[in-house]
Amino acid sequence: MKLKQVTHSRSGDKGNISNVSVIVYRMEDYEKVKKQVTAEKVKDYFHEIVKGDVVRYELPKIGALNFVMQNALGGGVTKSLTLDRHGKSLSSALMDMEIDMEADVDDSNY
Template identity: 70%
Template structure:
């Protein structure tokens, strides 16, 4: 199944760093996402975009995760020629990730 079936997301940016918040619709899906959506998998998912480390922060009380993607915005908004210099579409792109539906 697509990640978007069990979660929604928001994206923010600061300089050359993008952060993606991933929030489950139902708490029963939190553990599944915790196991499957690892920093390594997110970095691989964004290969060619994210050049630095991906760090995941867990917020279990909120049913959320925050992924910090370092070196992800081609030097930052004022230095990038990218059509999406703020990285706002990265949250939608993450929701396309396939996860196990069990």
Template identity: 80%
Template sequence: MKLKEIAHSRTGDKGNISNVSVIVYEMGDYEKVKNTVTADRVKEYFQEIVKGDVKRYELPKIGALNFVMENALGGGVTRSLAIDRHGKSLSSALMDMEIDLPD
């Protein structure tokens, strides 16, 4: 299944750093998503774009994970020649990640 089937996302960017959240629709899915969508997996998923570290912050009370991706915006939104390097496009891309959740 795609991550967007059980979660939605919010995002932001500052300079060359993008932060993307994954927020589950149902709290019962949080642990499964937490175990599946790791910082390493997100770094691998965005390997062509994210050149720096990916750090994950867990927010279990609201069923969310927040990924801070460094060196992710081609030098920053105002410096990049790429049209689609804003954080919002990265959150949409992350929601298309294929995941396998245990029953």
């Protein structure tokens, strides 16, 4: 299924850094989303756009993951020739990531 079926998102940017939050609709889905939507998978998903590191921050009390993507906006608003220089559409693009909500969660890894 698409990530957007169980989450919504928010995004922001500063310079050449994009910030995308993924927030579950239902808290019971948080662990499965957390297991599948890793920094590595997000970096791979945006491999054509994100040229720097991706760091994931976990916010379990609100059921959210925040991804900070370095070197993600073609140099930033004043340098980039891309259509979306602010990176606002990256949150919408991430919502199309495929995940498996039927996957078992191994609680021993948390």
